[in-house]
Amino acid sequence: MKKRYVASASALLLAGAAVIPSGASAEVATKNLQAKYNNIKVLYNGYQVSTPIEPFIVDGTTYIPVRMMAGVFNKDISWDGVNYTINVTDRPDPALQAQLAAKDAEITRLKNQISSLEDEIEDLEDELDDKDSKDGDIKDLEDELHDEFIDYFSAFDFEDIIVKGDEDEVEITIELDGYDYLEDWEDLSKSKIEAFVEDIVEAVWDWKEFEDADVIGVVVDIDDDDYELIEFEGFAKNGDIELDGKVIN
Structure with missing residues (x-):
């Protein structure tokens, strides 16, 4: 059954660290908003995501918990209450970091191998030049x-x-x-x-x-x-x- 509630601006501000508005307007004010709850579900790759704060709709825009979505996308999130800023950063991925470290090590090994081969080629060229010179003598x-x-x-x-x-x-x-x-x-x-x-x-x-x-x-x-x-x-x-x-x- 559909439910409809009216949420005060103060309640919305308290939830500010936990929801993402789809609009980008920046405004300092207190407003009374009408939030529509309709048992909204969030699916990720076909699987339902648990939402500690139920998503709702305000003026046709759907609001969902930003912390929950950050977890879905493997991000860290923090709320700066002084500057009223939500900070989203990449969460360390040990498996990916291990892969990158392995790739870096392989690149270093190949660079060293190339350098060694270049030195060997240079030595061989010097030997060949020396041999040509001696053969000429x-x-x-x-x-x-x-x-x-x-x-x-x-x-x-x-x-x-x-x-x-x-x-x-x-x-x-x-x-x-x-x-x-x-x-x-x-x-x-x-x-x-x-x-x-x-x-x-x-x-x-x-x-x-x-x-x-x-x-x-x-x-x-x-x-x-x-x-x-x-x-x-x-x-x-x-x-x-x-x-x-x-x-x-």
């Missing part, structure tokens, strides 16, 4: 030794001079085509071969990039399965140069 050394020593002996030319290594150790392979020049090689005096070995090792040490490098070299006969005709070494630490295991300088 070795290639330049190879070109120089090729130009200077490929025709070192007047009786024949070497087939090729191959250089590998780095600033710590340089490996030289000198190829002789024994089919055409083995006899000419064997006709060389020991002193000429020693001079050749000393000159090519010292040519390596003349390069600033390889002045501290040990030198390992061979002369091979490519016509005889790379048979080693001689083997030589240069030791940068003491400057000794060896031919077939014997110091020659």
